[in-house]
Amino acid sequence: MNDRDDLLDEGTLRRALRFDPDEPRPRFDARAIAAVARQMPTRRVAVFALAASFVTGLVAATVWSAAVAVAPTVADEVISTVVAVAIDVANVVLPIAQLAADPVVPASLLAALGVAILHELRERRERAHVRHAS
Numbered sequence: 001m002n003d004r005d006d007l008l009d010e011g012t013l014r015r016a017l018r019f020d021p022d023e024p025r026p027r028f029d030a031r032a033i034a035a036v037a038r039q040m041p042t043r044r045v046a047v048f049a050l051a052a053s054f055v056t057g058l059v060a061a062t063v064w065s066a067a068v069a070v071a072p073t074v075a076d077e078v079i080s081t082v083v084a085v086a087i088d089v090a091n092v093v094l095p096i097a098q099l100a101a102d103p104v105v106p107a108s109l110l111a112a113l114g115v116a117i118l119h120e121l122r123e124r125r126e127r128a129h130v131r132h133a134s
Contacts, residue, residue, distance in 0.1 A: 008016075041049075100106075
């Protein structure tokens, strides 16, 4: 259980976990981010942000109003298609179900099965007599 060959050395682990002092600096410097956050936004940035939020709201309102206007037509088409498919399936399945539910059909199937069993038993018996006779 003590296989030391499978273990990694400490240097490999430190390099894999990037604990070495020679690893590169992170892409985002925390001090630079804090300095930018402390700056007051200029009037130009504030106007741009307000315009962008207004345009986004306008586009969202247009998209949602168009979706609400088209939704009943699309739902009607989808439901009509589903109902048409259900009717086609019912036209195929209903006669089969009625045929299987008819009380004469199961009785006739059982009678046919009984006749087939009796026929096979009679055929086997005749062959057996022929083999024993010779």
